[in-house]
Amino acid sequence: MKERYVKFFKKNVVVLVILLIVVCFSFGISYSNFIFNSNNHRAVEMHVNKLKYNIKINNTLTNKIDVPSGNSVINIEIESLNNVDTYFKLLTLKSDYLDIYYLDQKPNDKINSNNKIIVKLFISNKTNNNVSCEFLVSGGYINNSIDDINVPNNYQEIINKISVGDNFEYKIDDKTYNLNYDFLDNIELHSINNGFRILNVNDDGSIDLISNESVSINSLKFKGAKSYNNIIYILNTILNELYSSKYSVNVRNININDINKYMKSNLEIYSNNIKTYTNQNNIYIPSLYENEIGSIINNQHLNGKVDKSENSSFIDSNYKIVNTITLKEMNKLNNIVEDNFKSYIYYELFIEKDNKYYNPYYVLTRYSDTSEDNILFGIFGIKNDELYKSNLYDSNNNEYESSLFVRPIIRISNKVNIYLDKNIFKIN
Numbered sequence: 349m350k351e352r353y354v355k356f357f358k359k360n361v362v363v364l365v366i367l368l369i370v371v372c373f374s375f376g377i378s379y380s381n382f383i384f385n386s387n388n389h390r391a392v393e394m395h396v397n398k399l400k401y402n403i404k405i406n407n408t409l410t411n412k413i414d415v416p417s418g419n420s421v422i423n424i425e426i427e428s429l430n431n432v433d434t435y436f437k438l439l440t441l442k443s444d445y446l447d448i449y450y451l452d453q454k455p456n457d458k459i460n461s462n463n464k465i466i467v468k469l470f471i472s473n474k475t476n477n478n479v480s481c482e483f484l485v486s487g488g489y490i491n492n493s494i495d496d497i498n499v500p501n502n503y504q505e506i507i508n509k510i511s512v513g514d515n516f517e518y519k520i521d522d523k524t525y526n527l528n529y530d531f532l533d534n535i536e537l538h539s540i541n542n543g544f545r546i547l548n549v550n551d552d553g554s555i556d557l558i559s560n561e562s563v564s565i566n567s568l569k570f571k572g573a574k575s576y577n578n579i580i581y582i583l584n585t586i587l588n589e590l591y592s593s594k595y596s597v598n599v600r601n602i603n604i605n606d607i608n609k610y611m612k613s614n615l616e617i618y619s620n621n622i623k624t625y626t627n628q629n630n631i632y633i634p635s636l637y638e639n640e641i642g643s644i645i646n647n648q649h650l651n652g653k654v655d656k657s658e659n660s661s662f663i664d665s666n667y668k669i670v671n672t673i674t675l676k677e678m679n680k681l682n683n684i685v686e687d688n689f690k691s692y693i694y695y696e697l698f699i700e701k702d703n704k705y706y707n708p709y710y711v712l713t714r715y716s717d718t719s720e721d722n723i724l725f726g727i728f729g730i731k732n733d734e735l736y737k738s739n740l741y742d743s744n745n746n747e748y749e750s751s752l753f754v755r756p757i758i759r760i761s762n763k764v765n766i767y768l769d770k771n772i773f774k775i776n
Contacts, residue, residue: 399487419553450509553762562707562753573667604713644674
């Protein structure tokens with residue numbers, strides 16, 4: 349039997365060798381094909397499997413919204429319904445009537461499996477009518493590039509954003525304002541356009557601008573009790589006359605609330621130390637003071653209603669004389685550093701830009717503070733990197749002179765269409 353097999357192999361050795369070569373070659377091709385398909389499976393998977401996402405607009409499960417004329421701010425929630433991490437692009441149906449921007453920041457391109465992200469969008473409608481707006485989320489596996497995600501022909505990706513600190517072109521006519529108050533020098537003031545930047549985008553679609561620089565008001569000097577009573581009203585009136593336009597709904601100077609809301613803690617801090625001044629005949633106070641919130645005069649809480657950043661009408665009276673006044677001491681105001689702010693951009697807008705401090709400017713919030721033998725009444729300002737106390741009057745009937753720059757804040761109406769042109773937002 350053994351000899352028979354040996355003879356068979358000797359006779360057919362060439363055939364067996366050829367057969368073996370064919371089998372090995374076929375196996376090699378099959379294995380190579382398996383490796384190729386395995387390695388490229390994820391690469392083609394995005395084209396054969398449809399990734400799924402949910403879209404909510406303002407907490408409603410929908411991908412469509414009717415956008416009113418003017419500017420709107422909406423919240424979009426994107427929920428991944430996939431069991432893998434993915435890249436995604438937020439798309440919108442192409443429209444000649446809508447400009448759409450991410451508000452503050454564009455989201456990360458990646459969304460984790462079965463996770464949600466929320467983004468804010470700013471939409472500007474150029475027409476006088478409602479315009480339908482439709483969104484779509486298109487995804488791709490993270491084994492691929494974000495650029496591999498398909499964008500249908502009738503859609504476009506939302507790319508641009510509108511952020512705090514962006515430059516904004518706000519054009520104003522050359523205007524003048526003539527002061528006519530008996531306790532101030534009669535001088536002529538002029539509008540000065542040093543440019544503006546975005547300070548805030550409000551939920552109703554209106555936009556707050558802040559002047560790019562401190563603005564001179566020709567060395568206008570305030571002093572005394574009557575200035576304490578009226579400085580907020582007068583300066584806000586001046587700025588409204590000089591910087592308002594058909595596009596604005598409000599113009600005023602910055603106050604301490606505008607800064608505090610972007611701080612980790614308030615700039616002004618009052619201690620728990622309460623000090624009472626008593627004199628039977630001559631404690632002088634500005635007449636507005638008794639109407640301010642928290643005032644205690646002649647040992648009585650007066651339940652005043654006027655906030656220290658408010659004064660909407662001219663007060664013709666000067667001062668009043670009381671017997672006793674009680675108030676909290678103000679803690680020492682420390683230097684303002686970047687870490688005090690929730691974001692660096694606010695430090696840049698309020699304190700220092702391009703390694704240079706702004707010219708000292710008014711922060712239109714009144715204060716009262718204690719000293720050894722009297723009470724000081726004044727107005728805040730920003731001077732270099734500190735909150736500055738600019739005294740106007742004291743309880744001994746002394747007057748102090750104050751002369752700073754101003755920082756106009758302009759609120760642009762949400763009915764005004766805006767667009768981005770070469771990194772500057774403009775009014776259409």
